[in-house]
Amino acid sequence: MKTLIISILFIIIATIASYEYIYSLEQPKSYFKNYVSLEKSGLIKRGWVPNFIPKSATCIYEQHNLDTNWVKMTFKFDPSDTSSMSAACSVQKTQEAIIYLCNDWGSKIKIITKNGYAQYSNPGGSQLNHEDFFVQSLWYKSCETIKRK
Numbered sequence: 001m002k003t004l005i006i007s008i009l010f011i012i013i014a015t016i017a018s019y020e021y022i023y024s025l026e027q028p029k030s031y032f033k034n035y036v037s038l039e040k041s042g043l044i045k046r047g048w049v050p051n052f053i054p055k056s057a058t059c060i061y062e063q064h065n066l067d068t069n070w071v072k073m074t075f076k077f078d079p080s081d082t083s084s085m086s087a088a089c090s091v092q093k094t095q096e097a098i099i100y101l102c103n104d105w106g107s108k109i110k111i112i113t114k115n116g117y118a119q120y121s122n123p124g125g126s127q128l129n130h131e132d133f134f135v136q137s138l139w140y141k142s143c144e145t146i147k148r149k
Contacts, residue, residue, distance in 0.1 A: 028064065028066075029061070029062070029063045030043065030060075030061070030063070031060065031061050031062075032060040032062070033058065033059070033060075034057065034060070035053065035054070035055050035056070035057045035058075035060070037060075038053070038060050038062070048062070048064050048071055049062060049071070049073060049120075050102065050109065052084040052085050052087070052089070052102070053073075053075065053077075053084070053085075053120070054075075054077040054078065054081040054082060054084060054085065054118075055081065055084070056077045056081040057075040057077045058075065058076050058077070059074075059075060059076045060075040061073065061075070069122075070121070070122055071120070071121065072119070072121040073120040073121070074117070074118065074119050074120070075117075075118050075120075076118075077113075077116055077117075077118060078116065079113075079115070079116045082098075082100075082113075085100045085111060086100070088100075088102050089101055089102035089109075096114065097112050097113060098113045098114070099111070099112050099113075100112075100113070109121070109122045110122075
């Protein structure tokens with residue numbers, strides 16, 4: 001009986017580990033210190049990231065799904081460096097944030113910005129509310145920690 005329980009637990013753990021591994025292959029994540037390193041990665045050339053992201057972008061975190069083609073990305077940027085986004089997108093200003101609505105490779109893209117931080121997503125990419133994204137996110141905290149070093 002003890003052997004059966006151990007075998008079942010092993011199968012369950014192996015199944016969960018396999019799922020997590022396959023899931024991570026389907027949804028690769030990348031971190032880039034700045035726009036130059038993002039550009040060198042080839043993600044812009046391959047169409048995962050649009051070329052109108054501000055050149056001042058730093059602390060760039062990107063994740064995409066190979067099956068559904070959704071992309072989500074966060075980054076910090078100089079708030080005065082919005083000309084490329086403004087030229088490529090329509091702009092909506094709210095009390096909470098500035099939202100850029102764009103078309104890229106046939107997809108509708110939303111870039112939400114506030115105080116030099118941005119969240120990018122295309123359809124299927126999850127959206128966070130402004131407070132979670134700009135204040136409570138692990139990305140924000142890790143970006144600020146890296147910046148201090």
